[in-house]
Amino acid sequence: MIYRFRVILDSNDDIFRDIEIQYDASFEDLHNSIQQAFGFDGTQMASFYDSNDDWEQGDELLLFAMGDDQPGMADLAIHQKLEKKNERMLYVYDFLSMWTFFVEVMDIYEPESGVDYPNLALSVGNTPDEAPDKDWDGAGEEGSSGSGSGDIFDGDDSFDQFGYDDSDGSAYY
Structure with a gap:
């Protein structure tokens, strides 16, 4: 199965990417895909956060594991946390600049032949040079x-x- 995510930069402008990725890919793979899609160099820390319909921040998924009871992004497949359309997470990249993104499962479907995944399916708007002010x-x-x-x-x-x-x-x- 393929998950299609819409990843929206928290900004006043319309800046988002649609990323298609395998259901059994890790959250680290999704993290790397988001970095590439928005043109980041990958040198900063990041976390995913569980979220609800109101985009409220929940439990954190760290980039690196912090012991047996708190797995890292590489330890968890996407389908282990997100099972259906419209489920949401928050993603924060670079905790000094606080690049903040809204991440939502837009669709789940069978892979298309001839498409390599992960795939940047849609790109709208340009990533600003600096994180939008909070x-x-x-x-x-x-x-x-x-x-x-x-x-x-x-x-x-x-x-x-x-x-x-x-x-x-x-x-x-």
């Missing part, structure tokens, strides 16, 4: 209480784990 504090969203400054500690002077009133700097002298 709106971590919710600024700009309707009904958001974020200040928009991007500093998650703005206005939070209430937490002082050591009990010092350091407003005059005396805690440091």
